[in-house]
Amino acid sequence: MQNLHSIFPELNEAQWAKLTEMAALHREWNEKINLVSRKDIENLERHHYAPSIAAIKFLKLQPSAKIIDVGTGGGFPGLVLAVLYPTAEFTLVDSVGKKILVVEDIVKRLNLKNVQPVVARAETLSHDHDFIMGRAVADLRTFVHQTKQLIIHGVKHSLPNGILYWQGGDPAVEKADSGISPFFSFELRPLLWNDEKFEGKRIVLYRSQDLPKCKKPDLPA
Secondary structure (H helix, E strand, O other): OHHHOOOOOOOOHHHHHHHHHHHHHHHHHHOOOOOOOHHHHHHHHHHHHHHHHHHHHOOOOOOOOEEEEEOOOOOOOHHHHHHHOOOOEEEEEEOOHHHHHHHHHHHHHHOOOOEEEEEOOHHHOOOOEOEEEEOOOOOHHHHHHHHHHHEOOOOOOOOOOEEEEEEOOOHHHHHHHHOOOOOEEEEOOOOOOOOHHHOOOEEEEEEHHHHHHOOOOOOOO
């Protein structure tokens, strides 16, 4: 975790301590459940924590902001960001029960009061949130149509309400496939050591008012 400190001076020592504890718990659980590939676990902080923390560079939240992380897996990015935004309320959703079991355990052991883990499919939920977060867990069109009912319109934070998506690939292709363009885009490679691992990786925001324009996903063959 130490090599992240110079990149993210926004974090205080208490937050770094909490994230260091969290990483130890992720490693402990990864011995039992494959949250991160075995060959990548040694790069846990660099490849998983750093791109999650990167949101601190542009996202400023008002108190009591409501965030839902859909397809959270082991808690990326939501669990990490809950440490950085202690006044925000985070709901971490995954349809895989054993992954939410991990999140629940980490939440309990780190005493994170602002996190609610939920085992569910996003399309079955109907809550109001300022932001939906996701890590390219599905085709964007599928993600939008399964989650857009979870968002409320608003512009009270540093970015307008919408979907914050950790995305890769060609943005022109993504736009052509989905029919919508991001309102905001933040490239990760220049921030994260110019590591080629993050080439083409970015965090984008799709505004809530643009989501109805998204094309419908292809029907299964």
